[in-house]
Amino acid sequence: MSHADPDLEPVKREHPPGTIRIGQIAGIDVLVTSTWFLIAGLVAVALAPRVEQVQPGLGAGKYLAGLAFAVVLYLSVLAHEAAHALMARHYGHSVSSITLHFLGGVTAIEGESRRPREEFWIAVVGPLMSLAISFVAFLLTLLTPGGLIGMTVDGLFVANLVVGVLNLxxxxxxxxxxxxxxxxxxxxxxxxxxxxxxxxxxxxxxxxxxxxxxxxxxxxxxxxxxxxxxxxxxxxxxxxxxxxxxxxxxxxxxxxxSLVARNLARRTLAVPEDLPLAEAVRRAQEAEAGSIVTVTHDGQPTGIVNEAALRSTPEERRPWVATSSVARTMEPGLALPATIYGEELILAVSRRPAHEYLLLEDDGTIFGVLTTADVDRAFRESRH
Known part of the structure; x- marks a missing residue:
């Protein structure tokens, strides 16, 4: 591509507190938490006697050898998580980060699987990667000498076997x-x-x-x-x-x-952008409409009247201001299909936070306006 789409430009992601970015895999941020350094230190101390046994005379270097083993071990954990991430990418999911922590790792996959097969492969590929690393390490144990290399290969064999089996x-x-x-x-x-x-x-x-x-x-x-x-x-x-x-x-x-946008929509009145606000309110009351949308002369929606802005406009000023002055301009994400419902509706609202959304039929005609207050109310009522 010769031209970059601004909507597809990589964005600088905010990392969770207590994490450090150490690199990327296929564009996916790799983070480590502060707890990882704690466990790496504990591994270094715990392995020091074993390092001294297989490679005497290292002195303080035995702790560095133990720390190096912790790094190699977590590289295999990273491979486990990368397998999840790449399989999720294969199925069209966005993956924002891989985080290594003291109990292993976690991959931040956005969205839910759409089919059981998809769920299965995204899940199982991680343990299979760990078992594959364990198998390769086992073969290497037959070829490697003793010493630190042999200890590291043995450790990778056992650790990845345990991780692979336990994760199943x-x-x-x-x-x-x-x-x-x-x-x-x-x-x-x-x-x-x-x-x-x-x-x-x-x-x-x-x-x-x-x-x-x-x-x-x-x-x-x-x-x-x-x-x-x-x-x-x-x-x-x-x-x-x-x-x-x-x-x-x-x-x-x-x-x-149970959250169906069509069922929650308010009856909407479409008015010209330059119509005086007082007249728009009068027409809406007469039509028993719960919302007002401004449109161009050829009927294209341009904005949704904001309730808060409308209430804050004194009645004596309303005959002299255009309805568009209290309407939020139609931006990408503020127009949703009237058929949207459930988790897809929640995700759409969370991606583009606003007080009101315009609902459109498949042919582009205006169906109504959906407010987040109505969505919240319907969700609370669904608990009972």
Whole structure:
């Protein structure tokens, strides 16, 4: 392309507080949180005795070797998340960032999957990437010598095997939860039922994770330490919180289909832009219209009268001002199809915040005006 579309120009994204941008993958920002540095330091300290064992005489360098292992390990986590991101891109989703944190990583994918197959592949490709890295590392263990290289390859083999297998546990917020969601969705024909099933799977997994250290001694003849119970508690809290958030989201999304723009629209009166405001209000009252839209002489909508601006205009001034003076100019995103509903409606409103939106029929004729106050009211009433 020889000319850049201003709407497609890359924008400088605001990163969440406590994150640092370290680069990009295929245009996707890669961020790390401050907690990552904490866990990297802990890994360096924890591995120092092992480094000293396989490579004696490094002195303080053993901590640098441990830190290097943490970086390599998180590069494999980054590969796991990049697989999610690129598969999401393949299905047409926008991906804003990949964030590495102390428990692994998260990919910010905008929008929801449209089909079970899409949900399945976006979810499963991450664990498959981890298992693939584990397999390659296993093959390398047969070729690499001992020392630090051998320790690193062994660590990658074990860590990615664990990450790959655990992420296939069928419970949200794990990838396996999304795989379960896709299966229930395909069977029941309802994504919300899939989310609820996977969320409860996540809650069950959280309870099992909490009591996992108790199985160390009878099954592995290893006495659990306080650190093991602490980590189990952190993982259980992570799973329970994520599963509970998924349940809340499913309940929220279940109510969204009741938000139909056509049903919420106010009757609208179209008036010429230069019509005195007092006359426009009189005509609207006579027609029992709840909103006013200004149009050109050939009927093209140019603005939506703002209620607040109308109320703030004294009645004695209204005969002398044009209706267009209290109307918000029609901008991209303020005109929506009258057929829009549910989550698509919420996304459209959130992308272009405004008090009023013009609803148009498929042939471009004006159907009515939708206000965010009416949408909010309908959503609150849908809870009961």
């Amino acid at each position: 546990v069928p419970g949200l917020p794990l990838d396996g939860g999304r795989v379960l969601k896709s299966a229930v969705w395909a069977a029941a024909g309802n994504p919300h039922r899939g989310t609820i099933a996977a969320a409860w799977g996540g809650r069950i997994a959280a309870i099992l994770a909490l009591f996992l250290p108790l199985l160390y001694e009878p099954f592995f003849h290893i006495e659990p330490q306080l650190f093991d119970f602490l980590m189990a508690g952190i993982v259980a809290l992570f799973l329970w919180t994520g599963a509970s958030a998924a349940l809340s989201s499913a309940n929220l999304r279940r109510r969204l289909p």
